Amino acid sequence: MSQSVSLSLFSILKSHTTKEEMEWLDSIPKMHLESVMTAFVKAPRHLSKTIIQTPIGIGDLIPEVPGFTVQDWNLVRLSRVWLLSFFAQLPKEQLVQKIETLFDTAELNELVALFSALPILPYPDVWLPRATDAVRSNMGFVFDSIALCNPYPFFHFPELAWNQLVLKTIFNSKPIALIYGISQRKNKNLSESIFDFIRERWAAGRDIPSNVWLLVSPYISETHLPFLKRLFLSQKEEDVMAASLLCSESSLEPIQDLFNEHPKYKDEIQKGKWNWSNFMTVC
């Protein structure tokens, strides 16, 4: 896997670098670990912060790593992740030791690159404590690098850690739509935490993003009727739409009764005009 990852990343690098920048990247002795580590740190001394634009509609950038994307990274970040891809061929013990050292000595931007690289590193379980720590740690950019547009949590986080990630994204008013695999990892515990959270927010007179309701959609019961009623009263059309979608997914009688009070949306949903994907732009 590692070699094809390196090659894929390199081809994107090539289209974003100047001649001098490429010369520097070429000059790094890729088989010499210490040189690669130093290059990882000194990348900003040789590279610009050009923003990476991958061709639109490219789908999965690297077939072996679903969901992995480098869109909107800067050149330094991409180069760092590319450099880390050369570590993948090391024996496990050595690989872990080198990557841990980079983590221990990293400044903010280096941490972002390290977390961005987790999906392409072997032995994914080894990085789990680092990754869940990053979610806990309140570092803005670092949190984003693990939580948003990064497939590692979807594939490797246990439920508790996954739920923490999602809750914290909502709590920090970041876009949950950018969490890779968000729709596929709904679960009962998460939905209960979200109902608690919504209760709290509403008690404080504060809003919640309409797409958060997607996460509770399979778990609506009669006890949630007050939530739905309140949602139908919202001034925001998306809220009313979310309430309608929740109703449309339930066969419970009192919920259907409520739905019937809003025939316009019922009709449009049945005609296929609306579904949860209207709330989500995927990264």
Next chain:
Amino acid sequence: MCDQNSSTNNPSHFENQNTSKEIPTHVDLRWDEYKESIKGFKFFDPHIHMVSRTTDDYQNMAQAGIVAVIEPAFWVGQPRTGLSSFKDYYSSLVGWERFRSSQFGIKHYCTIGLNSREANNERLAEEVMEILPLYIYKEGVVGIGEIGFDDQTDLEEKYYRLQLELAKEAKLPVQIHTPHRDKKRGTERSMAIALEHGLDPSWVVVDHNNEETVKSVLDQGFYAAFTIYPFTKMGNKRMVSIVEEYGSERIMINSSADWGISDPLAIPKTAALMVSRGISHEVIRKVTYENAIEAFAKSGQLDVSDFENGFSADPSDKFHGNSVLRGGQQPKWNQNSLFID
């Protein structure tokens, strides 16, 4: 090694308090008396250990016109027990401390190195040398420092030489700490070794100079830095005389303020004294601002436009989600008021 503790109970910028004849000048001047005379000046302190200073200091420094500082890695007083504490310390120099400084509108750079005192713990020194390359290339690291001699032991020499090579390879300026004891010999030895390793003296800042060392340092083409530090190093009256005698070329002033009795306003105070002694503004500007920039900009990591016209602190800014200015505090407040609102 065993008597290390007994022979090194005098901190890096602070020694022989009782034997010094120097009268501290810093208490003779009051802020109210001299602040008007340096209005409009911008100052750059190329040697200050903010890790051991308070936010009060940052406020006062900003008000006195200090717009940028360099924090060299140094001996924090407490001996280190492992590599991790080095990592945390270096990380704070490029991370938290830089952020804290920015909250007061002061641009913060650093130099990274293994301090001479710490070179004497060989096992730890070896480990530190392995991770140094991961720090010296980070953004905003403007040199290798402060390195050099303290007790002038063989181990100090070994790691001094290794770090000079590192500086050459990384194309970074070097900031040399000269010893308190046997200073003249230590300074000559530091310079000779730097030249032996092929360093361009204009890339080397020799620090903590005095009347005994300045001529040789300047004659050999090095930068001569002077630390205005009460009791032990230079008083600023002496400093004024040195500027009068040697001019402003390759001379710079710093505070080396740290956890000892030191003064983060040493530069503005010295500038005020120079103004009162009739030294030209151009000369004052060179020794308190321009020369330091000229020396450390060789790193390619120092951009004058980052601080020349000031930058406003954004109190809502966060570092790792943490703020220095808690609950809407402002970077400046009235310390003279009895009320703490």
